[in-house]
Amino acid sequence: MRLPDELAPRALAYFSQILGRDLEDVTDLASLPAHDLLRLADLLPDGVLPALVSLLKGAGPGVFEKLLGDHEEENRSLSDRFFARYRDLVLEAIEDQEFNPLEAWLPPEACQDLAFLSSRQTFFLRQEIVHINEWMARHFGLGPYLPGSQLEAWNDLWSFLTRP
Amino acid sequence: MNSQTETSTETATDSELCPLFKVVLLDDDEHTYDYVVEMLCATCNLSRESAFRCAVEVDLIGKTTVFYGTLEQCKNRAARILAYGADPRLPRSRGSMKAEVHER
Numbered sequence: 001m002r003l004p005d006e007l008a009p010r011a012l013a014y015f016s017q018i019l020g021r022d023l024e025d026v027t028d029l030a031s032l033p034a035h036d037l038l039r040l041a042d043l044l045p046d047g048v049l050p051a052l053v054s055l056l057k058g059a060g061p062g063v064f065e066k067l068l069g070d071h072e073e074e075n076r077s078l079s080d081r082f083f084a085r086y087r088d089l090v091l092e093a094i095e096d097q098e099f100n101p102l103e104a105w106l107p108p109e110a111c112q113d114l115a116f117l118s119s120r121q122t123f124f125l126r127q128e129i130v131h132i133n134e135w136m137a138r139h140f141g142l143g144p145y146l147p148g149s150q151l152e153a154w155n156d157l158w159s160f161l162t163r164p
Numbered sequence: 165m166n167s168q169t170e171t172s173t174e175t176a177t178d179s180e181l182c183p184l185f186k187v188v189l190l191d192d193d194e195h196t197y198d199y200v201v202e203m204l205c206a207t208c209n210l211s212r213e214s215a216f217r218c219a220v221e222v223d224l225i226g227k228t229t230v231f232y233g234t235l236e237q238c239k240n241r242a243a244r245i246l247a248y249g250a251d252p253r254l255p256r257s258r259g260s261m262k263a264e265v266h267e268r
Contacts, residue, residue: 053220053223053224056224057223057224058224058225058226059224060225061225063224063225064220064221064224064225067220067224068217083213083216083217083220086220087213087216090197091197091198091201091216092198101252104252105252105253106252110255115258116255116258119249119250119257119258119259120249120250120252121249122247122248122249122250123249123250123252
């Protein structure tokens with residue numbers, strides 16, 4: 001996600017206030033030493049971290065090195081904290097065993113679009129057979145399939161959806 | 165003269181014995197952070213933490229190195245990435261991410 005251009009000046013003004021230093025444009029932000037950039041990130045609320053990352057996009061390879069603390073030991077804890085907070089913010093929580101990815105991301109109505117469906121073949125084949133059985137039975141009345149029969153299930157689904 | 169020749173011969177031999185290549189993952193707007201992390205853990209055996217840092221790097225600067233090895237190993241990893249398929253979380257995603265094998 002990229003921050004809309006009109007929001008960039010407001011974000012920079014906010015960052016300037018937090019850091020106590022004037023940041024007139026993205027170049028000023030990207031030019032901060034690693035320690036200052038990471039200190040800024042540390043002072044920001046979690047919800048603002050994506051805006052910071054968005055502003056840094058395209059600012060050059062040096063920016064990522066700065067987020068790593070420029071490999072300086074004194075920056076390590078700040079860097080680790082930044083990545084941990086940003087990870088918790090942008091990644092899904094690890095799902096429990098009850099979570100069925102097919103139910104979440106392969107809506108049966110979308111399967112009528114065969115181009116879409118074919119783009120999901122590798123995703124389907126990676127799923128556990130218990131989830132495939134649950135999904136196939138609920139939406140198409142197919143199955144059950146034995147463990148390791150993902151490809152057979154896929155072929156049956158394809159045949160079912162393309163039957164005349 | 166002789167010692168220079170021997171040195172260059174040794175260097176060439178080392179390079180032949182241990183060719184070092186890398187797999188570079190390229191950014192696009194059809195894949196989520198979750199996909200990149202899951203895919204890199206599965207195809208390149210990265211830890212979740214390392215994979216997340218790669219995801220941030222590819223998002224920020226457009227590319228990230230995800231694997232080092234021999235040419236054969238790198239071709240294999242790149243092929244796995246290219247075969248991983250679309251990101252199921254994004255309806256507009258219709259294919260895998262792109263990866264290239266580069267000499268280090």
